[in-house]
Amino acid sequence: MTDVVTIFAAMEMVLTDGEPTVSGHARRSGPDRGGASREIHMAQFMDVHSGFIGVTAQQLKEAHERDLAIEKDEGVHFERAWLDPISGKVFCLSTGPSKEAVMRIHERAGHPTAEVHELTVEVA
């Protein structure tokens, strides 16, 4: 039996470059490349889109690429997205500094959603 539980709220680590790849909460403190001091708090999110009935793999790929093309503007990274073309639901797993940052990228990419959940616990 798999017996792993991850409490993201309990994870804090210092990132050593500008591209955080960890899942969960992380914090970068101190000066960035520009010399300004700022903190970036990363969390994990699942957002849900409705109405993607009959959408093809190619169409999902193109939509996802529109997110990836601009995600760095908000410090977000969209890790995976899954589609059920029968129910029309899309689930996107991402990391980023806030729910609002995820929403802004999706909106600019042309597929806004108001349903974004912050995932503070994961089991596997």
Place this chain on the structure above:
Amino acid sequence: MTDVVTIFAAMEMVLTDGEPTVSGHARRSGPDRGGASREIHMAQFMDVHSGFIGVTAQQLKEAHERDLAIEKDEGVHFERAWLDPISGKVFCLSTGPSKEAVMRIHERAGHPTAEVHELTVEVA
């Protein structure tokens, strides 16, 4: 930019043992250990639970372990589960032969849901 698209509907492979670990559609044909011939079609699912407001990491772990303890009865495997204790949503990613098989395990484990989506497309 990541440029990967997986179309599960197009994936079929022969599994060589009784524990499929691939994600997506797969098929096992031919005699199994018992000598009987059967086919197992595997698909990937995301199911959603509501009402888990304030649930702790330990509680989610215990709920997940109740699924894992009986999942083989239906040929299901629950890969990951994520919780947003503020909105009370839980998302479970699984593989299995059918939506109904996933639902039966969750029901027997004490946390039934009617919201199970078959994920035939994934991008990463």
